[in-house]
Amino acid sequence: xxxxxxxxxxxxxxxxxxxxxxxxxxxxxxxxxxxxxxxxxxxxxxxxxxxxxxxxxxxxxxxxxxxxxxxxxxxxxxxxxxxxxxxxxxxxxxxxxxxxxxxxxxxxxxxxxxxxxxxxxxxxxxxxxxxxxxxxxxxxxxxxxxxxxxxxxxxxxxxxxxxxxxxxxxxxxxxxxxxxxxxxxxxxxxxxxxxxxxxxxxxxxxxxxxxxxxxxxxxxxxxxxxxxxxxxxxxxxxxxxxxxxxxxxxxxxxxxxxxxxxxxxxxxxxxxxxxxxxxxxxxxxxxxxxxxxxxxxxxxxxxxxxxxxxxxxxxxxxxxxxxxx
Numbered sequence: 137x138x139x140x141x142x143x144x145x146x147x148x149x150x151x152x153x154x155x156x157x158x159x160x161x162x163x164x165x166x167x168x169x170x171x172x173x174x175x176x177x178x179x180x181x182x183x184x185x186x187x188x189x190x191x192x193x194x195x196x197x198x199x200x201x202x203x204x205x206x207x208x209x210x211x212x213x214x215x216x217x218x219x220x221x222x223x224x225x226x227x228x229x230x231x232x233x234x235x236x237x238x239x240x241x242x243x244x245x246x247x248x249x250x251x252x253x254x255x256x257x258x259x260x261x262x263x264x265x266x267x268x269x270x271x272x273x274x275x276x277x278x279x280x281x282x283x284x285x286x287x288x289x290x291x292x293x294x295x296x297x298x299x300x301x302x303x304x305x306x307x308x309x310x311x312x313x314x315x316x317x318x319x320x321x322x323x324x325x326x327x328x329x330x331x332x333x334x335x336x337x338x339x340x341x342x343x344x345x346x347x348x349x350x351x352x353x354x355x356x357x358x359x360x361x362x363x364x365x366x367x368x369x370x371x372x373x374x375x376x377x378x379x380x381x382x383x384x385x386x387x388x389x390x391x392x393x394x395x396x397x398x399x400x401x402x403x404x405x406x407x408x409x410x411x412x413x414x415x416x417x418x419x420x421x422x423x424x425x426x427x428x429x430x431x432x433x434x435x436x437x438x439x440x441x442x443x444x445x446x447x448x449x450x451x452x453x454x455x456x457x458x459x460x461x
Contacts, residue, residue, distance in 0.1 A: 144170040145387060148204070148212040148254075150243055151219030152176040152185045155259055158376035159216060160201065164189055166380050167197035168387045169214070173204035177219070206246040212254045214383055215247055217270065220260030222370055232261050233448060237269055244273035252276065255386055255421045258283045258397070259379060263316045265448045267397045268410040279421040283397025285412030286312045286320060287378045290395045293322055293357045300353065301343045303329055311395050311428070312357065314411050314441030321437040322354045326428060382417065389419040398422045404430075404438060409445045 147169045149156045160172055172189075176182035182203035189201040209215055220236040239260070247256065256276065258267045267283030274281065289312040291305075298305040310327035314320050329337045338344035364371045385392040397412045403425050404413075414426040430438065 145213045146171040146173065146208070146211055147214040147216065147383065148173045148175060148209050149216045149218060150175045150247070151217070151260070152182050153218065153222065154370050154372035155375055156216070156218035157185050158372040159218060159259075159379045160185065160189065162376045162380045163383065164193075164196050164199045164201060166384065167199065168380070168384055169199065171200045171202075173202060173208045173212070175204055175206065175208070179203060206243075207250055209247050209250040209254060212251055214386065215251070215254045215256050216379060216383075217243065217247075217256060217258045217260055217266075219243055220266075233265055233452075236260055236262075236266060237452060240266055240269050240273065244270050248274040248276070254280070256281045257379060257382055259375065261316070262448065264397045264410045264412070264445055265452075268399070268445075268449055269452070271399055271410070277421075278399040278401075279423060281398070282382065282417070282422055283316070283410060283412070284375065284378060284382065285397030286314070286316050286395045287382065287412075288375050289316065289320055289357055289360075291374065291378065292360050293353070296353045296356055297327060297329075297334070300345065300349065301329060301334075301337065301341075311414055313395060313413050313428075314438050315444055316397065316412060317444075318358060319437075319441035319444045320358060321434055321441055322357060323428065323430065323434055324350060325431045325434060385417040386419055386421065391416050391418045391423075393417075393426065396422065398425065400425065400442075403427055404435065404442075406439075406442050409442055409449060411442060411445050 147163060149160050152174050160174060163172055174182040174186050186201045186203045220239050221232055256270055258270050260266050263283045267281060271278060271281045293312045294308040294310050295305045297310060298308045308329055311323045312320050313323060327334050334345050361371050385394060393414050394417050395412045396415055397410050398415055399410055400406045415422045416424045
């Protein structure tokens with residue numbers, strides 16, 4: 137673990153909308169970094185968010201929070217890309233693509249101008265494609281460009297399973313892989329509680345999981361963001377916690393397995409696209425992507441999800457000068 141006195145850590149958060157601002161708040165409470173820099177197109181907004189956090193420092197960790205600009209990326213350890221247009225009620229993440237690619241064309245080259253060492257964490261949607269765009273625009277090694285991916289969908293999946301079986305969510309081990317979006321793949325075949333696969337757990341301990349219940353849990357996992365957006369306009373608390381979890385794995389050099397989005401080259405027969413697979417994350421970023429023993433149905437679903445990502449990525453080439461290939 138890093139000693140913040142001897143090795144001060146700087147996190148830069150670009151975009152101070154709901155997600156960026158909540159991430160800054162959660163990160164301040166965590167005490168994982170010694171300095172948080174907020175960058176926003178509206179500088180006054182960034183300054184206001186920083187001031188609000190500074191005045192609460194007495195009740196939190198002694199973390200310096202201030203507004204800054206892209207030159208602050210020069211000594212950053214972590215850069216969170218939360219800038220972009222928000223998803224509207226009823227709107228899919230992929231429909232956001234064109235607008236947010238234009239935003240990233242503005243900000244990513246400015247980040248890359250000042251740093252070659254920081255770990256970039258992309259959270260703006262559609263996160264998988266924007267992770268690919270960030271990788272290509274920054275020219276950073278793939279290990280240093282991480283999308284938040286399905287880390288939140290995996291958390292939702294585990295929570296809903298835990299509700300069914302009446303156990304604490306951290307006792308459930310399960311993954312959602314593929315797209316952060318509608319083509320996501322819940323990996324039922326490997327889901328377990330205390331090492332016991334769910335079908336066996338239900339048989340031995342009650343709470344049997346039938347096909348209809350599985351379908352309901354999968355659909356509620358997939359639809360969760362839409363339902364939250366319909367009710368309150370946007371999602372930000374849970375994803376902010378997820379971002380802090382990724383940052384923790386990096387800062388503490390944990391070698392944690394997280395379902396984050398990254399460049400896939402060869403795994404599952406896929407190549408040159410970004411989507412979420414369980415990956416080992418440490419101080420170097422993503423150091424290894426795991427291959428899971430998927431069923432034939434799950435592998436087919438993952439291939440379909442990858443096709444959605446590939447089509448989205450390929451659609452950018454004629455529209456934007458991204459030098460994708």
